[in-house]
Amino acid sequence: MNNCEYQQIDPQALSTPIPTPTLPQPTVVVEKEKREKARKKWEVFPGKNRFYCDGRIIVAGQSGVLPLTIGLILVTTGLFFVFDCPFLVKHLTVFIPAIGGVLFVFVVISLLQTSFTDPGILPRATPDEAADIERQIDSSGSSSYRPPPRTKEVMINQQVVKLKYCFTCKMFRPPRTSHCSLCDNCVERFDHHCPWVGNCVGKRNYRFFYTFIVSLSFLTAFIFGCVATHLALRAQGGRGLMFALQESPASAVELVICFFSVWSILGLSGFHTYLVASNLTTNEDIKGSWSGKSGAEDTVNPYSYNTIITNCCSVLCGPMPPSLIDRRGFVPVEASSQTSATEMELPMLPVKKETNVVGGPALSQLPPHAFQCAQGTKDLLGSASRSPCPTTGKPQPVAAADPAVTFNPALISDPAAMPSLTCGGRHHSHTTSPPDEPRHHHHHHNRHHRTRSRRGRGSKRPALHISNPAYNASLSPPSSPGPRPSHTGARDPRRDSIVALH
Amino acid sequence: MGRSWDFQHDNDPKHKAIFHNLQELRHSASLANKVFIQRDYSEGTTCRFQTKFPSELDSRIERTLFEDTVKTLNNYYAEAEKIGGQSYLEGCLACTTAYIIFLCMETRYEKVLKKIGRYIQEQNEKIYAPRGLLITDPIERGMRVIEISIYEDRASSGSSSGSSSTSGTSAR
Numbered sequence: 192m193n194n195c196e197y198q199q200i201d202p203q204a205l206s207t208p209i210p211t212p213t214l215p216q217p218t219v220v221v222e223k224e225k226r227e228k229a230r231k232k233w234e235v236f237p238g239k240n241r242f243y244c245d246g247r248i249i250v251a252g253q254s255g256v257l258p259l260t261i262g263l264i265l266v267t268t269g270l271f272f273v274f275d276c277p278f279l280v281k282h283l284t285v286f287i288p289a290i291g292g293v294l295f296v297f298v299v300i301s302l303l304q305t306s307f308t309d310p311g312i313l314p315r316a317t318p319d320e321a322a323d324i325e326r327q328i329d330s331s332g333s334s335s336y337r338p339p340p341r342t343k344e345v346m347i348n349q350q351v352v353k354l355k356y357c358f359t360c361k362m363f364r365p366p367r368t369s370h371c372s373l374c375d376n377c378v379e380r381f382d383h384h385c386p387w388v389g390n391c392v393g394k395r396n397y398r399f400f401y402t403f404i405v406s407l408s409f410l411t412a413f414i415f416g417c418v419a420t421h422l423a424l425r426a427q428g429g430r431g432l433m434f435a436l437q438e439s440p441a442s443a444v445e446l447v448i449c450f451f452s453v454w455s456i457l458g459l460s461g462f463h464t465y466l467v468a469s470n471l472t473t474n475e476d477i478k479g480s481w482s483g484k485s486g487a488e489d490t491v492n493p494y495s496y497n498t499i500i501t502n503c504c505s506v507l508c509g510p511m512p513p514s515l516i517d518r519r520g521f522v523p524v525e526a527s528s529q530t531s532a533t534e535m536e537l538p539m540l541p542v543k544k545e546t547n548v549v550g551g552p553a554l555s556q557l558p559p560h561a562f563q564c565a566q567g568t569k570d571l572l573g574s575a576s577r578s579p580c581p582t583t584g585k586p587q588p589v590a591a592a593d594p595a596v597t598f599n600p601a602l603i604s605d606p607a608a609m610p611s612l613t614c615g616g617r618h619h620s621h622t623t624s625p626p627d628e629p630r631h632h633h634h635h636h637n638r639h640h641r642t643r644s645r646r647g648r649g650s651k652r653p654a655l656h657i658s659n660p661a662y663n664a665s666l667s668p669p670s671s672p673g674p675r676p677s678h679t680g681a682r683d684p685r686r687d688s689i690v691a692l693h
Numbered sequence: 694m695g696r697s698w699d700f701q702h703d704n705d706p707k708h709k710a711i712f713h714n715l716q717e718l719r720h721s722a723s724l725a726n727k728v729f730i731q732r733d734y735s736e737g738t739t740c741r742f743q744t745k746f747p748s749e750l751d752s753r754i755e756r757t758l759f760e761d762t763v764k765t766l767n768n769y770y771a772e773a774e775k776i777g778g779q780s781y782l783e784g785c786l787a788c789t790t791a792y793i794i795f796l797c798m799e800t801r802y803e804k805v806l807k808k809i810g811r812y813i814q815e816q817n818e819k820i821y822a823p824r825g826l827l828i829t830d831p832i833e834r835g836m837r838v839i840e841i842s843i844y845e846d847r848a849s850s851g852s853s854s855g856s857s858s859t860s861g862t863s864a865r
Contacts, residue, residue: 300791314835319727345734352734362837366738380738398784399792494737505776508784510802511795512774515835 233518237315238376246518248307251374255386257306264302264407267448268295271414274441275421282424287417294410301403302388309514310393311379313360313368321361328356350493367494369474379512382466383473392473395514398507401463408456415449418442470495470502723845730763730839740770742831742839749843753824762816762828763839766809773805806832 233242239252250257268291276288316324328341341356343363354363357370360377364370369381371391380394392400422442425435436443466476470492475481481492496502728749733741744763746756783801787794813830821828821841829840 297791300793304792313837316837317834320729320834320838320840323727323729347734347737354734365732365837366734398788402788402791501776504781504784507788508781509776510774510780510783511787511800513800513803513806513832515832517833 230522231518232516232520232522235522236516236518238312239374240312240376242518249309249518250306251384251390253373253386253389255389257387257389260302260387261299263448263452264295264298264410267414267445268410270441270445271417274439275418275445278421278424278439279417283420291410291413291417294406294413297406298403298410301399301406304399305385305388305392305396305403306390308390308396308399309516309518310391311381311395311512312374312393312514312516313362313365313377313379314516315360315377316362324356324362348493350491352493367472367475380472381474395512401467401507404456404460404463408453408460411449411453411456414445415453418445418449422446467503467506468499470506724842725845726843728841728843730841732837739774740831740836741767747841750826750841753826753843754821758820762820765812766831766839769805769809769812773802773809 231246233246233249236242241250241252242248243250271291272288276291279287341363343354343356345352345354345366347366352366354366356362357364357377359370359375362377364377365379367380368377370377371381371384373384374391376391378391378393380397382392382397382400384391385400388400388403390396421439422432422435425438426432463473466473471481475492481490496505726749728747730742730747733743735741742763744760744767746759750759779801809832810830813828817828825844827842827844829842831837831839834840
């Protein structure tokens with residue numbers, strides 16, 4: 192029988208037959224309960240990323256100089272095909288535009304994939320997880336407002352590795368994971384945030400990035416060589432270089448662009464080839480984590496397979512891990528109704544947190560949105576038997592059933608669960624500058640400027656998520672000032688201008 | 694009803710009580726606690742979970758069953774992330790097509806994740822739900838933890854604050 196007195200629930204939905212094991216059923220329930228269109232998870236994503244095509248395409252918050260990169264590549268290759276290829280086809284071979292075309296296609300495709308792929312973002316810890324971790328850490332019951340930097344040591348292949356606690360994402364970062372302050376996300380196997388590509392480079396898109404820079408270095412070297420050949424051929428017969436340049440001014444433009452690009456791109460490719468061969472990330476190389484520079488004892492890279500071939504294969508040809516942030520899944524309906532009920536339930540939230548471990552509050556004490564999850568919990572174990580396949584943006588009925596199983600239990604006793612998706616860490620900004628490639632000056636000067644301008648509390652982007660400053664202020668005070676001591680404590684003074692540390 | 698486990702033939706009175714309760718008052722099963730099984734990084738960054746038995750589950754489930762579940766999950770993840778002939782083939786093929794086949798084809802990892810989803814579902818049905826537990830697929834927690842939710846048996850607990858409403862709902 193319907194024990195729900197709240198307005199938000201459609202009584203029809205609650206009186207549906209108890210076991211609803213078939214997948215479409217939860218979708219129907221979701222449709223009935225939502226007031227407007229159900230929100231997808233990308234709409235409430237707490238990081239600074241932006242999403243297009245209904246969550247299919249993900250880009251970092253700032254596109255950096257990606258338009259410039261694309262523009263340079265298109266312009267240079269366009270000029271090459273229009274002005275140089277006809278001459279070269281006539282005088283040399285038809286393979287020149289063919290090779291150029293193949294390289295160009297590779298470059299553009301890998302660039303787009305690097306920019307628009309999730310680099311390996313780790314979703315933030317749910318409040319239950321965060322509370323569990325806090326319980327384990329705060330065994331001393333310290334009540335200081337600014338907790339000391341939290342680290343945990345683990346042994347990886349007989350090497351001691353320190354795991355740091357991320358105050359924004361509220362979890363201990365897995366090894367090789369770092370928090371990007373530009374994107375406000377923890378990224379697995381974080382390499383660096385590349386402004387040219389407008390995205391972080393991490394576990395999932397490192398191979399695309401590597402393909403991009405290698406094919407780009409081939410492309411620029413190829414165009415440079417072809418243009419030089421073109422000009423040399425034109426200047427033959429004693430007519431001189433100036434004459435050749437006058438006949439084909441576009442070649443001069445290409446020559447200049449390629450000349451300056453080829454050194455930096457080739458250098459970058461060489462650097463990353465070294466990193467791939469030794470299974471390092473840019474972040475680790477800069478910080479000198481495994482080279483023994485910062486530590487006194489003999490530290491070796493515990494992730495390396497000790498042979499170049501195996502390292503290369505594991506980094507570039509290894510299995511492609513799935514995206515963990517499930518952009519296109521539906522946010523559970525509890526979250527969408529919570530926006531309207533937020534002010535109402537706000538005073539109740541602290542109470543609810545306490546009752547979590549006691550044994551669950553009475554049904555009548557639960558905030559309104561909990562009844563929607565009560566509805567889900569009603570067939571919780573029935574639908575648990577249909578525990579959904581992990582969704583990585585795949586069919587929606589599965590995604591709709593998914594929240595019913597996973598989020599509802601949290602909400603019955605801990606309504607604070609939902610805001611982890613909604614209000615997240617956008618209110619936390621960090622004062623560190625992002626990691627950078629030290630050998631390539633064109634990355635440097637942008638970073639400091641951008642980091643300083645990014646600092647600020649309480650910046651909201653309501654279009655992308657449900658903001659609830661009151662909730663945030665009341666429930667997560669330790670995390671807001673939290674990052675500061677850990678940043679200053681953790682920052683290596685030698686590297687603090689170019690490395691993001693949390 | 695469509696549920697796959699059978700309440701009638703389980704003779705354990707405690708289970709019967711739980712089943713009866715869950716059957717009639719499925720919407721009032723309340724979450725008592727959650728246990729998080731953390732990752733085990735001793736072998737690197739590959740996905741493995743600790744097999745240490747958490748104390749909260751002591752009274753709920755046998756140690757061997759729990760360890761079997763976690764070990765099987767670890768094996769599945771190791772299979773997904775295995776670097777060997779098939780993954781190299783997949784990687785090289787993808788590289789030559791400029792990774793476009795990732796848009797068309799389901800990778801081996803995704804196939805194994807589906808297997809894991811089915812395994813967890815089966816484990817929940819057969820072993821965990823009858824004991825008032827529920828395993829959440831780690832992929833939904835960013836592969837950081839295995840979340841096991843512990844549900845309280847409301848019918849047998851008189852001290853929980855939910856009991857009054859429980860009796861209220863059961864009176865209907």
